[in-house]
Structure formats: structure tokens, C-alpha cells
Amino acid sequence: KQEVTQIPAALSVPEGENLVLNCSFTDSAIYNLQWFRQDPGKGLTSLLLIQSSQREQTSGRLNASLDKSSGRSTLYIAASQPGDSATYLCAVRRTGNQFYFGTGTSLTVIP
Amino acid sequence: GAVVSQHPSRVICKSGTSVKIECRSLDFQATTMFWYRQFPKQSLMLMATSNEGSKATYEQGVEKDKFLINHASLTLSTLTVTSAHPEDSSFYICSARTTAGELFFGEGSRLTVL
Numbered sequence: 001k002q003e004v005t006q007i008p009a010a011l012s013v014p015e016g017e018n019l020v021l022n023c024s025f026t027d028s029a030i031y032n033l034q035w036f037r038q039d040p041g042k043g044l045t046s047l048l049l050i051q052s053s054q055r056e057q058t059s060g061r062l063n064a065s066l067d068k069s070s071g072r073s074t075l076y077i078a079a080s081q082p083g084d085s086a087t088y089l090c091a092v093r094r095t096g097n098q099f100y101f102g103t104g105t106s107l108t109v110i111p
Numbered sequence: 112g113a114v115v116s117q118h119p120s121r122v123i124c125k126s127g128t129s130v131k132i133e134c135r136s137l138d139f140q141a142t143t144m145f146w147y148r149q150f151p152k153q154s155l156m157l158m159a160t161s162n163e164g165s166k167a168t169y170e171q172g173v174e175k176d177k178f179l180i181n182h183a184s185l186t187l188s189t190l191t192v193t194s195a196h197p198e199d200s201s202f203y204i205c206s207a208r209t210t211a212g213e214l215f216f217g218e219g220s221r222l223t224v225l
Contacts, residue, residue, distance in 0.1 A: 034214060041221065044206070046215055046216070049211075051212075
């Protein structure tokens with residue numbers, strides 16, 4: 001069974017700092033990996049989708065990388081802002097409809 | 112990105128009543144939708160996979176008679192919590208998968224059973 005781990009569970013940084021969130025998975029046979037953010041009491045917002053054949057994806061201040069062989073993905077946030085405060089989750093998809101979610105990293109950006 | 116609409120966002124009901132939650136993909140067709148339950152400060156727990164035109168696939172431990180799922184069209188799936196009890200109070204979230212394999216989520220529905 002695929003296990004997805006996110007470290008750290010919580011992170012607090014001052015505004016303007018660059019930061020990296022980590023996602024590890026145990027089975028490298030994945031179809032794709034997706035990063036989401038969740039604000040309190042809300043659903044999940046898709047940030048970036050990386051297909052298994054890709055190494056990274058970028059959107060604005062966000063950059064996600066994927067290393068299947070080592071079972072890792074990172075989400076890099078540049079020049080963090082208070083509005084980036086949220087819980088960030090990664091989800092790994094195997095074939096078919098099997099999605100596995102990490103437990104999330106709660107990010108607080110301090111003004 | 113694609114839009115998934117979930118309704119209602121909040122519902123309060125008396126114990127013993129049934130509650131229906133709708134999940135719609137607004138700008139794409141979704142043959143597959145998913146229903147999750149989320150407890151405070153925890154990640155999502157997959158309840159069932161909803162397949163258009165066929166029966167839903169439930170995860171182990173999820174009562175199919177308690178949580179009725181209907182996916183009658185390519186843009187709508189519904190979750191009905193039957194004979195709700197206080198322990199069913201939770202945050203329920205749906206998602207829909209595009210043909211490219213990307214997941215988009217609804218805004219979630221907060222159910223409170225009195």
C-alpha cells in the first residue's frame with residue numbers, strides 16, 4: 001500500500017522567506033502527483049500537477065519537483081506572503097482511481 | 112482550473128433525518144467523482160468512488176446503506192447521509208477527476224447533526 005508522508009507537520013516563517021515543503025511516498029509506481037492548499041473550513045485548491053514523466057512544474061512563485069526513484073516531491077514557495085498561510089497537501093495517484101493523500105503541512109507566514 | 116461546486120456548504124439537521132449533498136463539475140465532464148470525510152486537523156479519508164452510470168465503490172468500513180451515492184450524470188454526484196446521527200457530524204468534501212487525471216475539489220460541506 002502506498003504511504004505518503006509530509007514533513008514538517010507545521011512550519012512558521014517570516015514574510016519574504018523562501019521555503020520548501022516535503023512529500024515522500026513509498027511506492028514509486030505512480031501516475032502523477034498533485035499539490036493542494038486547504039484553507040480552514042474550505043475544500044482543496046489544486047496548485048500543481050506533475051505527471052510521472054515530468055521532473056518539475058512551475059506556477060508563479062510555486063515550483064514543484066518530482067523524483068520518482070527516491071519517492072520524493074518538494075514544493076518550493078518563493079518570497080512567502082501572509083496569504084500563503086494554509087495547509088498544504090500532496091496526493092499521489094497510482095493507476096486507476098487510487099489517490100493517496102499526505103497528512104499535510106500547516107504553514108504560517110508571519111507578517 | 113476546472114470548477115467543482117458543492118452544495119450546501121453548511122447544513123444542520125436533527126438526528127434521524129437524511130441529508131443530501133450535491134457535487135457538480137461546472138465546466139467539465141467527470142465520469143469519476145470521489146467523496147471524502149475530513150476530521151479536524153486530519154487529512155482526507157476517502158469514503159467512496161462514484162462512477163457515472165454505475166454503483167459506487169465504497170472503502171472498507173464505510174456503510175453503503177448509510178452513505179448513499181448517486182452519480183446519475185457526467186456532472187453531478189450526490190451523497191445522502193441517511194438517518195443521520197451526531198457521530199456523522201463532519202466535513203464532507205467531493206472531488207472530480209478530469210480526463211488529464213487532475214483532481215479538483217468542491218468547497219466542502221459542514222454537516223452538524225443535533
